[in-house]
Amino acid sequence: MKGTLNLVGYGLSAIGPAIATGMIFAAYISGVARQPEARSVLQPIAFLGFALAEALALFGLVLAFVL
Amino acid sequence: MKPNDDGAAWSIVGYLLSGLLFWGGVGWAVDHWLHTRYFLLAGLLLGAGAAMYLIWLRIGRKSK
Amino acid sequence: MRSLHLLSASGGGFVPPSSNDFIFPSFFGHSQYATKPILLVFLSVLLISIFFILASRKAAIVPSKLQFAGESLYGFVRNDLGRDIIGHEFMRFVPYLFTLFVFILTNNIFGIVPLLQFPTMSHVSFPYVLAIITFVVFHYIGIRKQGIRKYIKDIMFMPGVPKAAYILLTPIEIATYFITRPLTLALRLFANMFAGHLLLLVFILGGDHLLKGVIGLKLISPFAFAFGIGLTFFEFLVQCLQAYIFTLLTALYIAGALADEH
Numbered sequence: 001m002k003g004t005l006n007l008v009g010y011g012l013s014a015i016g017p018a019i020a021t022g023m024i025f026a027a028y029i030s031g032v033a034r035q036p037e038a039r040s041v042l043q044p045i046a047f048l049g050f051a052l053a054e055a056l057a058l059f060g061l062v063l064a065f066v067l
Numbered sequence: 068m069k070p071n072d073d074g075a076a077w078s079i080v081g082y083l084l085s086g087l088l089f090w091g092g093v094g095w096a097v098d099h100w101l102h103t104r105y106f107l108l109a110g111l112l113l114g115a116g117a118a119m120y121l122i123w124l125r126i127g128r129k130s131k
Numbered sequence: 132m133r134s135l136h137l138l139s140a141s142g143g144g145f146v147p148p149s150s151n152d153f154i155f156p157s158f159f160g161h162s163q164y165a166t167k168p169i170l171l172v173f174l175s176v177l178l179i180s181i182f183f184i185l186a187s188r189k190a191a192i193v194p195s196k197l198q199f200a201g202e203s204l205y206g207f208v209r210n211d212l213g214r215d216i217i218g219h220e221f222m223r224f225v226p227y228l229f230t231l232f233v234f235i236l237t238n239n240i241f242g243i244v245p246l247l248q249f250p251t252m253s254h255v256s257f258p259y260v261l262a263i264i265t266f267v268v269f270h271y272i273g274i275r276k277q278g279i280r281k282y283i284k285d286i287m288f289m290p291g292v293p294k295a296a297y298i299l300l301t302p303i304e305i306a307t308y309f310i311t312r313p314l315t316l317a318l319r320l321f322a323n324m325f326a327g328h329l330l331l332l333v334f335i336l337g338g339d340h341l342l343k344g345v346i347g348l349k350l351i352s353p354f355a356f357a358f359g360i361g362l363t364f365f366e367f368l369v370q371c372l373q374a375y376i377f378t379l380l381t382a383l384y385i386a387g388a389l390a391d392e393h
Binding site: 077078081082089113117118121125 | 289291292296299300302303304306307310311312315380383
């Protein structure tokens with residue numbers, strides 16, 4: 001078996017965004033379930049938070065290939 | 068909900084990826100050309116920031 | 132891997148499954164066009180044709196079981212993917228969406244059908260071709276609908292942004308529409324099928340290898356097989372989901388091209 005440690009690092013760095021994404025959508029879903037009319041307020045916030053978390057994961061992906 | 072609202076959510080990853088790849092690629096090219104090291108990081112941050120701005124324009128602004 | 136090698140009685144080291152397991156020998160001589168994935172594609176076309184011809188041949192008001200199966204699949208694609216996403220012009224695109232969905236679904240499910248057991252879409256060229264077709268379709272529709280200048284202008288310039296920001300944003304928009312979208316569309320399907328098939332190979336081949344080992348390892352191997360079987364059901368879920376997502380994104384892109392502005 002061979003490979004590069006970069007990919008192990010990328011795997012480790014993807015844990016954080018993965019948990020973050022799960023928490024963001026869990027909060028979004030429970031928020032909408034409790035108060036369905038809040039959907040239009042919560043949706044952009046949830047997706048922007050998701051974008052922030054996802055940006056970190058993609059940083060890891062890019063840096064794993066570049067460095 | 069308008070038919071197009073789901074589309075914006077799916078395009079988040081696409082925007083982030085293209086932002087990071089394009090401006091990160093520019094930074095990498097500048098690094099390669101000038102033999103420096105920090106333009107790559109600057110390009111990546113710039114790309115991520117620009118992509119976030121674009122996502123805000125697509126999703127955040129629409130709900131106002 | 133080393134400890135496993137020492138423990139196994141047969142002495143042969145465990146060869147972990149790799150991308151080499153996706154390369155098949157040719158059926159006739161050295162022709163690279165007569166391999167298992169190509170055969171599976173033709174088989175899928177044949178199966179889909181037979182199924183829908185049988186399902187629609189004796190269409191009745193009180194449907195038979197076969198007709199019901201075919202119609203509910205069609206209704207799902209037409210209503211949930213066509214009407215709800217594309218809007219009032221959806222009927223023009225339902226044939227394409229339905230063909231895409233059924234074709235990808237059948238080829239994915241080949242991954243867990245006994246004896247076939249290979250998802251065709253885990254060869255990257257098939258998703259690439261499908262993504263290129265989708266790419267051409269949605270850009271063509273956008274250009275037909277809005278004219279080439281307005282379509283390109285809408286993509287390049289997001290309204291309501293200070294002029295200086297276009298230097299930053301326009302390259303990203305162009306890269307998204309013309310590179311990232313078709314690429315991620317193809318790679319998402321490919322990567323899911325590839326990784327899923329590899330995962331099943333790891334557990335089944337690993338379980339098989341453990342079975343050849345010493346008594347302690349023999350006792351572990353049922354767990355590996357049980358996991359393999361459980362993951363097979365999980366793979367079924369993923370295969371349906373990926374076919375759905377590919378079609379959903381195609382519909383979303385078509386809807387985006389039809390919309391006047393984004």
